Amino acid sequence: xxxxxxxxxxxxxxxTRRARAALAVVPITFLLLFFVYPxxxxxxxxxxxxxxxxxxxxRSVVTxxxxxxxxxxxxxxxxxxxxxxxxxALPGAYVVARYQFRGRRLVQAxxxxxxxxxxxxVGAAFSGLLGPGGPLGSLGLxxxxxxxxxAHVFFNYAVVVRTVGGMWSHLDPHQEEAARVLGASRLRTFxxxxxxxxxxxxxxxxxxxxxxxxxxxxxxxxxxGPRFSTLETEIYRQTAELLNLPLxxxxxxxxxxxxxxxxxxxxxLEGRRTAALRLRPxxxxxxxxxxxxxxxxxxxxxxxxxVLLGGPLLxxxxxxxxxxxxxxxxxxxxxxxxxxxxxxxxSPMEAVGNSLRFAAMATVIAVLVGGCGAFVLxxxxxxxxxxxxxxxxxxxxxxxxxxxxIALDHAPxxxxxxxxxxxxxxxxxxxxxxxxxxxxxxRAIDPRLRxxxxxxxxxxxxxxxxxxxxxxxxxxxxxxxFAFAISLGEFGATLFIVRPDYPTLPVVVYRLLGQPGPLxxxxxxxxxxxxxxxxxxxxxxxxxxRVGSLGTF
Amino acid sequence: MRRPLLVIVALATVAGALLTAPSASAAPSATPTTTITLLTxxxxxASKSVLAAFTKQSGIKVKIVQAGDAGAALNQAILxxxxxxxxxxxxxxxxxxxxxLDAGIFEPYVANGLxxxxxxxxxxxxxxxxxxxxxxxxxxxxxxxxxxxxxxxPTTLADLTKPAYKGLLVVENPxxxxxxLAFQLATIAQYGNDGWQAYWTKLRANDVKVDDGWESAxxxxxTQGANKGTYPLVVSYASSPPAAVYYAKPHPKTSPVGTMLxxxxxxxxxxxxxxxxxxxxxxxxxxxxxxxxxxQADVPLQMFxxxxxxxxxxxxxxxxxxxxxxxxxxxxxxxxxARRDEWINQWQDTxxx
Numbered sequence: 001x002x003x004x005x006x007x008x009x010x011x012x013x014x015x016t017r018r019a020r021a022a023l024a025v026v027p028i029t030f031l032l033l034f035f036v037y038p039x040x041x042x043x044x045x046x047x048x049x050x051x052x053x054x055x056x057x058x059r060s061v062v063t064x065x066x067x068x069x070x071x072x073x074x075x076x077x078x079x080x081x082x083x084x085x086x087x088x089a090l091p092g093a094y095v096v097a098r099y100q101f102r103g104r105r106l107v108q109a110x111x112x113x114x115x116x117x118x119x120x121x122v123g124a125a126f127s128g129l130l131g132p133g134g135p136l137g138s139l140g141l142x143x144x145x146x147x148x149x150x151a152h153v154f155f156n157y158a159v160v161v162r163t164v165g166g167m168w169s170h171l172d173p174h175q176e177e178a179a180r181v182l183g184a185s186r187l188r189t190f191x192x193x194x195x196x197x198x199x200x201x202x203x204x205x206x207x208x209x210x211x212x213x214x215x216x217x218x219x220x221x222x223x224x225g226p227r228f229s230t231l232e233t234e235i236y237r238q239t240a241e242l243l244n245l246p247l248x249x250x251x252x253x254x255x256x257x258x259x260x261x262x263x264x265x266x267x268x269l270e271g272r273r274t275a276a277l278r279l280r281p282x283x284x285x286x287x288x289x290x291x292x293x294x295x296x297x298x299x300x301x302x303x304x305x306x307v308l309l310g311g312p313l314l315x316x317x318x319x320x321x322x323x324x325x326x327x328x329x330x331x332x333x334x335x336x337x338x339x340x341x342x343x344x345x346x347s348p349m350e351a352v353g354n355s356l357r358f359a360a361m362a363t364v365i366a367v368l369v370g371g372c373g374a375f376v377l378x379x380x381x382x383x384x385x386x387x388x389x390x391x392x393x394x395x396x397x398x399x400x401x402x403x404x405x406i407a408l409d410h411a412p413x414x415x416x417x418x419x420x421x422x423x424x425x426x427x428x429x430x431x432x433x434x435x436x437x438x439x440x441x442x443r444a445i446d447p448r449l450r451x452x453x454x455x456x457x458x459x460x461x462x463x464x465x466x467x468x469x470x471x472x473x474x475x476x477x478x479x480x481x482f483a484f485a486i487s488l489g490e491f492g493a494t495l496f497i498v499r500p501d502y503p504t505l506p507v508v509v510y511r512l513l514g515q516p517g518p519l520x521x522x523x524x525x526x527x528x529x530x531x532x533x534x535x536x537x538x539x540x541x542x543x544x545x546r547v548g549s550l551g552t553f
Numbered sequence: 554m555r556r557p558l559l560v561i562v563a564l565a566t567v568a569g570a571l572l573t574a575p576s577a578s579a580a581p582s583a584t585p586t587t588t589i590t591l592l593t594x595x596x597x598x599a600s601k602s603v604l605a606a607f608t609k610q611s612g613i614k615v616k617i618v619q620a621g622d623a624g625a626a627l628n629q630a631i632l633x634x635x636x637x638x639x640x641x642x643x644x645x646x647x648x649x650x651x652x653x654l655d656a657g658i659f660e661p662y663v664a665n666g667l668x669x670x671x672x673x674x675x676x677x678x679x680x681x682x683x684x685x686x687x688x689x690x691x692x693x694x695x696x697x698x699x700x701x702x703x704x705x706x707p708t709t710l711a712d713l714t715k716p717a718y719k720g721l722l723v724v725e726n727p728x729x730x731x732x733x734l735a736f737q738l739a740t741i742a743q744y745g746n747d748g749w750q751a752y753w754t755k756l757r758a759n760d761v762k763v764d765d766g767w768e769s770a771x772x773x774x775x776t777q778g779a780n781k782g783t784y785p786l787v788v789s790y791a792s793s794p795p796a797a798v799y800y801a802k803p804h805p806k807t808s809p810v811g812t813m814l815x816x817x818x819x820x821x822x823x824x825x826x827x828x829x830x831x832x833x834x835x836x837x838x839x840x841x842x843x844x845x846x847x848x849q850a851d852v853p854l855q856m857f858x859x860x861x862x863x864x865x866x867x868x869x870x871x872x873x874x875x876x877x878x879x880x881x882x883x884x885x886x887x888x889x890x891a892r893r894d895e896w897i898n899q900w901q902d903t904x905x906x
Contacts, residue, residue, distance in 0.1 A: 127773045132783035143762075221765040226726035227905050237728060240625035242894060243632075243652075319779070323802070330802065338800070342855055343617060344598040398625075405629055409636040416638060496625070501617055513768045514596060516793050516857065517800020521772050521779035 020380060026372040027389060027431070030365075033413070034424050035392050038403025039252070042239075045406060046249025057250035067234075071254060074230040077145070078214035081152035085209045086202070088153050088304070089160035095301040096161055097168035099294070100286045107305065108165075109540045112158040114309055116535050118491035118506040119218025120513060121528040125312035126151055126223055128319060143225030151219045154308055156209040163208070167201035168194075173285050200270045204436065207266035211259065211393045217492065231255045235396045240496070252399050259394030263387040313532065320525035324518065331522030338519050344511060346503045348530065355488055355504040355534070361423035362430060362487035367480045369427065370434025374475070377435065378442035389435050392428040400425065401496030419502055425493035430483035437482055441475035481542025485535050505531040587835045588614040592639030592827070594626040595619050598855040599848070607842050613835045623649065623731055630827065631656040640836040643685065643824040643843070647676055647883075648734055650823065651890025654681055659825035662837050666844035666862065674821050674861045676886050682823035685843050688858035689791035689817035689878050690735035692722070695776040696811050698785035707786070709815050710743055713756060720760040723774040723784040728897050730766045731820075736788040737900055738889065739818035742882035753903045763904060777809050791817060792857040795874040799854070808874040817878035822858070 238248035323330035512524035620626040659681040674684040725733030774782035794808035849860035
């Protein structure tokens with residue numbers, strides 16, 4: 001893998017540096033305007049009203065026992081969730097990476113569906129399963145820590161399978177075989193050969209899982225019930241319900257500090273590589289499971305995926321197809337009929353259209369902004385930029401949404417109530433994924449190809465268009481697909497933005513769930529299934545472009 | 554490096570085209586003289602035909618901007634006091650009334666038609682906020698469940714602490730749910746400032762379940778809810794019985810859900826003209842319209858609450874299946890405003906910790 005800056009362009013390093021700086025301006029400006037400025041505005045209003053600093057709320061986070069408890073719980077549940085997710089998903093990553101079996105591509109695509117579903121939908125699915133009346137109600141897991149942990153594994157399984165599995169499928173199996181021939185045990189081979197090679201991918205995946213579970217909101221509220229609160233749920237309550245901006249600002253500050261620290265540490269782990277790796281195309285490393293043991297291993301992991309990921313999703317499908325009086329499409333029809341003539345009403349087609357349009361806008365923004373960031377990171381490895389671009393994942397949607405309100409209220413930046421804020425907020429969430437997808441692919445451009453082309457007399461622009469451009473386009477396509485799927489299901493940011501009425505599918509689900517009566521609930525399930533199907537189709541479409549790529553996600 | 558710039562320019566053009574798409578489709582075909590913005594919560598609903606009638610009669614177009622639940626929407630209005638997000642705000646209820654008035658975000662206005670509203674709903678003597686609708690938060694019961702279990706339906710708050718009703722009630726967390734808070738206020742109104750905690754201690758001992766919000770409680774845990782839960786008593790609304798008929802297909806002949814009338818706490822929702830509006834006259838006209846017969850008659854089936862205007866005809870599903878508490882529990886808005894945060898904290902200490 002090319003790691004030095006000169007690899008990006010064959011022409012002089014001076015121009016490269018200037019181009020890189022120019023490119024870096026795009027993501028930095030975007031984040032400064034739509035993230036840093038709004039967040040600083042709302043935190044500033046809380047901690048330094050009228051430009052006079054008041055640090056008492058920050059102190060109270062340390063001195064108040066209840067708040068200390070919130071910080072401590074947030075930290076340990078996220079750590080536990082991350083460890084569990086890695087432990088459960090790692091064998092799955094191995095299976096998907098190293099074994100060929102029928103439906104492997106489909107499995108690879110479908111595991112990601114839970115990751116991009118909005119929590120309202122998943123919350124409804126899990127409470128349908130674990131709630132007192134559900135098929136697993138007798139386990140008594142409703143409103144328990146276990147329910148929270150299971151839901152976190154459900155959401156984040158794909159992060160590990162795709163990130164680590166992606167790396168694993170390119171590792172040369174001969175190195176492991178060599179170690180085994182030399183007498184190392186399976187465990188020792190894994191520990192001393194495989195694990196070090198996987199470490200960057202593993203650290204990257206764990207960091208994302210930690211970020212998501214550290215800032216978990218819907219899962220904690222819906223599945224944990226009122227006895228559990230995290231920094232994120234507390235920030236929401238203090239901001240949206242109590243309007244206690246000083247305390248909300250203090251909690252946001254603590255959350256940000258924790259996340260910067262985490263990103264920095266995992267960034268170091270990701271960056272340190274013990275030995276140069278010999279990477280192989282994925283098709284060369286995978287084989288059919290031959291021994292009975294291997295077959296059982298593959299089968300066991302597929303069962304885990306089917307139960308853990310498929311179970312809750314099937315509950316949604318079943319609910320949507322089960323109106324009173326037998327199975328049928330009644331709830332799907334209801335989706336287009338209930339509330340007709342009301343301002344609440346959105347036809348399913350219109351909601352799908354809004355969702356697709358917002359997701360398309362968010363994707364264009366995320367790929368442009370994140371793509372520029374990835375170009376810079378591919379040649380410079382600026383840890384600070386990498387951390388900076390991931391920060392939006394660690395800040396509460398309500399903080400950003402309320403920040404927009406008080407920061408972006410002056411011409412020419414009066415964006416309040418503008419429909420563009422929704423895709424912009426969705427892009428903030430998608431950008432870190434775009435960066436993480438594109439950067440490794442861009443880094444992987446073999447400088448020898450360029451040198452060879454240049455030696456053979458190709459002009460710099462021809463080298464670019466024939467060597468770099470196809471790879472860049474493929475990286476952009478893969479990244480766009482993820483950005484699209486993430487924006488499609490994104491809900492938190494949408495909810496806290498004052499917006500004119502262009503309801504997306506997640507918003508429709510949320511609205512219907514807030515109305516009484518079986519028709520509304522059933523229609524909400526039907527809308528969830530439509531959303532799920534759209535997402536799955538989007539992911540399947542992207543995966544067609546993924547062949548042979550080295551995307552981390 | 555010329556080509557990436559080209560690609561970026563091309564992508565930016567696409568982005569620009571996409572970004573202009575929604576505003577183009579939203580442009581009104583015939584531009585009325587004024588457009589006002591109604592800032593409200595996510596539960597606001599009205600018939601499109603009713604709003605269209607307002608536009609036709611007044612030449613004023615109404616743009617609806619929704620901003621989260623009732624608390625979040627009001628807080629956003631307060632935060633943006635210096636640059637208001639809209640011209641009219643709808644959705645301040647009596648539990649938030651004093652916060653809204655203290656923040657000084659509304660202009661005083663005595664709406665046309667206020668004389669048709671009974672005085673019990675006119676809670677703002679300063680006339681910054683105009684009452685629009687009311688609804689009762691009450692305990693609902695699953696009639697069928699009680700019949701099958703040969704158990705009498707509880708009729709008083711005190712009944713809920715009896716061993717016979719152990720583990721049958723699900724409520725919402727007052728810290729995160731507006732019906733949850735209303736029910737807590739009902740118990741404070743019933744048992745007084747010194748007695749309500751003891752009541753909740755007994756409820757807790759009787760295995761009351763607490764959910765984060767109405768959706769989890771009603772759809773998730775209530776035996777008549779979508780998930781067919783195991784709790785036949787739930788904190789919900791006096792309008793849940795008609796809703797259970799209206800939103801079912803085929804419509805049942807009687808409602809499967811009953812209401813404990815002695816447990817009801819009355820919520821009144823208000824609208825007001827936001828201070829700093831550029832369209833004060835149009836905004837006032839819309840508040841008048843919200844009190845008109847046409848809008849008031851539309852309220853029940855759109856938001857499942859009751860109109861405040863005297864003599865407004867109710868739809869059949871309401872007259873048949875909804876009961877209105879003759880003597881709902883209530884507390885002065887000023888007292889709620891002064892003590893709500895303290896009460897919520899005490900509730901959490903009593904019930905959760």
